[in-house]
Amino acid sequence: MKTLYDKLWEEHHVIQLDSGESLLYIDRHYLHEVTSPQAFEGLEKKNLAPWRLNANIATPDHNVPTIRGKTFDVDQIDDNISKIQVVELDKNCSKFGIKQFDITSENQGIVHVIGPELGYTLPGMTIVCGDSHTSTHGAFGCLAMGIGTSEVEHVLATQTLKTTKLKNMRVCFEGSPNEEITSKAIVLYLIRKIGTAGGNEHAIEFSGSYIKSISMEARMTICNMSIEAGAKVGLIAPDETTIDYVEKHSKLTADKLNEAKEYWMQLNTDSNATFEKEITIDVSKIKPQVSWGTSPEMVIDFDDSIPSTSDFPTDKRKSIELAKKYMGIDEEQKLSELKFDKVFIGSCTNSRIEDLRDAAKIVEGKKISEKILEAIVVPGSGLVKKMAEEEGLDKIFTQAGFIWRDPGCSMCLGMNPDQLKPYERCASTSNRNFEGRQGRGGRTHLVSPGMAVAAAIEGRLADVRDIN
Secondary structure (H helix, E strand, O other), X not given: OXXXXXXXXXXXXXXXXXXXXXXXXXXXXXXXXXXXXXXXXXXXXXXXXXXXXXXXXXXXXXXXXXXXXOOOOHHHOOXXXXXXXXXXXXXXXXXXXXXXXXXXXXXXXXXXXXXXXXXXXXXXXXXXXXXXXXXXXXXXXOEEEEOOHHHHHHHHHHOEEEEOOOEEEEEEEEOOOOOOOOHHHHHHHHHHHHOOOOOOOEEEEEEOHHHHHOOHHHHHHHHHOOHHXXXXXXXXXXXXXXXXXXXXXXXXXXXXXXHHHHHHOOOOOOOOOOOOEEEEEEHHHOOOEEEOOOOOOOXXXXXXXXXXXXXXXXXXHHXXXXXXXXXXXXXXXXXXXXXXOEEEEOXXXXXXXXXXXXXXXXXXXXXXXXXXXXXXXXXXXXXXXXXXXXXXXXXXXXXXXXXXXXXXXXXXOOOOOOOOOOOOEEEEOOOOOOOOOOOOOOEEEEOOHHHHHHHHHHOOOOOHHHOO
């Protein structure tokens, strides 16, 4: 009996190496501007070229400014390093013939957003990218994982990845949550429970009645943050929800699609398959979740007091103290007592159209607090931006006091102009809250889009379920 991960591994396994590692065939390779320049340089030095051009899709996302307009070009990027990385991606894609949605393309966006929406991510694929949150694509029943720059070069040259098989872990989400408790709160709760090392050396398969009930966009959010739970891979077996999404976005012909559907619906875990780890969580009991520290596992219910340092094992107390100091938090203080400076809605975790609709529904007809210095909404792609504007979501946000931006990774990480200043506190829909992640000295609290809106309206953390 085999798990879904086992089946995908076996179907793509090429050869076992003497080192104990394996070569895995890779179906799709996504590229962006940060981890690819050295890989292309390596190809040139070895006089090599990409082995299978149409397997590669590229777009700039990390370094791109999110205030661009229709006449923007690369020369207008102020930061020299950012400009070089975007320019090099252009050059390399042109030189080697790789399809790129460049900074001027209406389809440009965060690589993990555009891949599914443009139909390049399909069930059963092996997918890699020089970005840890490649696990996002596991929502389609893919074996998807982040890789390093040297591995990017290897995949470009050989269409294979040298890797080691992972152990199997299953997380079963059962029940129905409150209407305003979204997948972001669910996955934050999981990380809180098992810690950032809980999935180490494992591929996590998500299942249960809750998973079956949610959209592909919600599933992508959960798989996206499986990395924060320590896993290298997060995946969900395809079902009718998956097929419906792929039918709407895929460029496959009707005949190819019908043929593929039979295969996709067989991509599931055998009933008697075994997992090294299993956990079941009742999602009906989950409240809105907020991170308080400098690790994604430092999460509490929005209305709980920050845990006392003495509540932690002795070997963790030093790191807890340092996290509290960095975040400017007193012992057992309530997060609702903290003043927030900025709000960020975006990132590969929460910048899809469904996320923006959820946020707009809550903020419509309201104004953000005068305490908030800046609140920005950053669509994950040009297509998301277009859809949102056609639906009037941009107007809802701007009338409330939010700033409407162009696509990019934005304030998820300090590699572009959208950064926190030292000591600024931000309610963020991104996936990481490490020290300096959003800018040197910035203080990040991870939340759902709804909770980000609630913080913007109140100027502090508030219960999204009470915003009306």
